[in-house]
Amino acid sequence: MSSHSTTGADDPFFPREGKTLTWSKVNMSVAGTKKKPPKSLLQDVWGECPKKEITAIMGPSGAGKTSLLNIIAGRSRTGGALSVTADVRLNNSPVDPTSLDIRKQIAFVAQDDSLMATATPRESIRFSAKLRLSRATTEEELDTLTDTMIDSLGLSHCADTYVGSALMKGISGGERKRTSVGVELVTKPAIIFLDEPTSGLDSYSATQVIELLHKVAEAGTSVLFTIHQPSSEIFNAFDHLILLNKGRVMYQGAVGSIPTFFENCKHPVPPNYNPADWIMTIAQQIPEEQLNQDGFFQSDNRNLGVSLDGGFSKKSDIITHGGAVQSSMLFKRELQNIVRDKASLGARFGITIFLNLLFGIIFLDVGRLDNENVSNTRSHFGALVMVMISSMFGAAQPALFAIPVERPVFLREYSTNHYGVLPYFMNRLAIEATMTFLQTLVAMLIVHWLIGFQANFFMLALIAYALSMASTAVAVLLGCAIDDTKMAQEFLPLLFVPQMLFAGFFVAVEFLPNWLQWVQYVCSLSYALRLAMLAEFDSCVNVEPEFSNSTSVSNCLMILKDINSDYDSAWWYWLLLGALFLVLRLWALWVLKSKAQSFY
Template sequence: MSGSSDEGEGEGKAEIKVPMPPLGDAEIDTSPGVHLVWKDLCFGYLQPQSRFNCCKEEDDSVPKYKPILKELTGEIKPGEMIAVLGPSGAGKTSFLNVIARRVKNSKTKHITGSITINGQVASHKFFKKISGFVAQDDILMGSMTVWEALIFTATLTDAGKETKQQIEDRVRGLLESMGLMHVRDNFIGFVGKGSNMSGIARGLSGGERKRVSVCVELIHNPLLLFLDEPTSGLDSYAAKTVLNCLRGLSNQGRTVLCTIHQPSAEILKMFDKLLLLGSGSTVYFGPTNEAPQYFASIGHPLPKFCNPGDHYMTIIQTGGKEKIVSEEDIQEDSIVSLKDNITDHTALADAFLDSKYGKMCEAIEVRTMEEKKHLEKDCFGREVIVEEDDLEGERAPFLMQLKLLTKRAWDNVIREPLLFKTRIFQTIFISVLTGLIFLRIPYNLTGASDRISGGFFVALSPLFSSINGPTATFPPERYLLIC
């Protein structure tokens, strides 16, 4: 993978050449691909004070919602890789969660607009079946090796359709394509506080962990891939390596959409299109290589030797009203005042709507499929059409799930020396303490009562011990279960 990371520096995916072997024997379905369209997409949270009747609108009983996303429209075609860029609080993660169908309408969340796949309003189950989501924080079991983590995920989602050898071949091909074969037997490891409490001394690097997270989502061969800031916390080389892998997946026909934070000019060129958000509104959506010309046309040319991503962030954060500091200003010790910075993105959003790129977004049409088989409720509360086969989830049988989870729990225990020794000491201590409490009980009526109490205690002790285990295990593994 290190050899491929230095290639593909030009613009456009035709100039980026990343060797990506096929994913084992699994044939990649790129014939139709995924054409994702979102139209007039709005999202808002219920304001806390509006939960009380006195804080609702005077003329209407409808609660007030704080707008997060404001009438976003766009599309992603098969084989495209799109970056969502914007300052903190612009709505990048919210947009990714809504577009990936991870957020639904509720009492505290309000979503309007439409999301279609190949002209169809798909159900949540079908959407989950064809897509993968890589969170910003790597959700991995640190006590497992890379090989074990992928085999576990592949077996758990296989539903008994493949043999063990076929699953191993598929995982091996995936590791080769992502450049992870040299760490296949390495422990993933823990990060943060978990690394200090773990007996596993060394895990994977940040870039390797991110690629493993991508591999976990690629196990079921999704055609649509979402990533939340895949380069956060990585150095420039590791970030470029991860983006090279994503570029190769896109070249294979997958649709890739990811939020990104502070990209370098080299990384930004790897994306086909760029979506810039400011306060939940679209500031720009179009080809990445045409963004500098667009901003120059509205009075914000790209300065020399300036990172395009930083230039766009400056324009969005200041509402286009701050003077760009040039190299001459810095040499003259010029001080830039931020007092007059106004983060009003209405002008930038209106300028985009009046441009040719805004007209292209308005021209996007949402088509619905004519044939009806089943109706469900989507995240907008509307009836949507799904195929009958889409209602059946792919999962392993119950006994297979029980076997896999039991083995993973046992491996996690024995691979954590401190935890394993603590549980052994706890068992021995409780046993000795119980024996000392009920030692030398007399053989009379009082002793018989004590023996009944002792038996009751011995019978309940394993029950409470089994309850304490999941209580301590669930918090660190919570995200593995819900994501």
């Protein structure tokens, strides 16, 4: 047990009064098109989730279980072809579950446990509490709440074990689900919604989850969840059931009343038969018209007057941490994630070291060679180009995959008001800036010494860093627009090939079609390479007039002329690199915010 003491006010499992959730006239439909007729997904659905009881929503696939849960939880967006109407009440007081103040007082646990793989249950719960509770909450109170939650969830034995993922060993599926529930319970919500909480769990783990939900309900949090086809043991543990079929309510009431109801409807539950299996068999095999005639699909005959008391508070008076603290906490968590994910960290820096050692060996001492020879000058030029392209690749690829990989965790935490889009975005920027800096430093230490570049080390490193950050801006924009990592892999060539084609180094700009020549102006590689060439061949620009006819100087000047580089334009190249970075970052922020808001 915890060494901290706790009070009823701190403990989400301390008994409270509890509230009953009711809903009626829930309709969802998709407008028709020229090729498809309109489709009704939910038709006048009604029901209730009594206080201090657990209520299950069952039904065949496509019955509308998840759609109903999302509507009641305020997670279903209307607009376009989708139309949704609903009357949702708490203790008979009408509420709008889509409003921010109401959503702060409810909890939602999705079917997929979107948790940080490298975090522990203790860290996950404390992180949620820190960001979602009042900023006046002390560190000791957070520790007390976290320890109490860990004990109550039965997670003491694995509290400091990584959550894990498909690629990382961690806690079991049942423990992961209980952690997900704990993450949401820190705010002591009036209602907790769960989508398929026992999906993918063995019978023992599923039973533990249902027992936990009973404990939550008895403490005063209304519990409503969807489930497909439970075992008889789990089914008999339910208090209340809503059976949906083809978007309509086939049964709504206490689980203990099911045998009587089905017998009255001419479909009695056979002796020694799992009622859950029987009602699903009836729902799936009996035609809808026959079910209508037999007395199923009853309409809502409740008399729901309007109560002026007992619902949600209309406005949450909890002042949580601002964006700066949110970004700081996200940054610390992400750094911890990077350090703990040793395989990814090792691969990132291992590849950087290997490639730059390879460049250093191939172009060994090229920068120290006399430029009297044209081939020496070309090799010198090639070494610089390859190092810059490698910097672009090395930084942009991890940035492209970062947001698609984190998307499930981000969307869950954003939808449950852990933080806003801007703090998350600024955290990603800080992480990319830090990792790119370290990566660039390692790369430059290797190649500058082996190749023998003449440019000032810090200037060349700064140019490579600026190119890397501009490239990550493009990668992040694509990452924000892309939904998953598989799609990100398909778009990977789009990051690099246009940069190399339009930078003007492999194909002269004048050979490009006129209508494509403008692309060079949005290629960060073009500006960075010009800056690098000017820094590397600075001796050509600043040579004394009496030596301007030497072969060495002539070859350098030929390179600078070929790439159309002018020392007086260096400040302009820096400005354009910065402008590209800023515009692409702002664009990515807009895309990420639009995606997040459209999803929830």
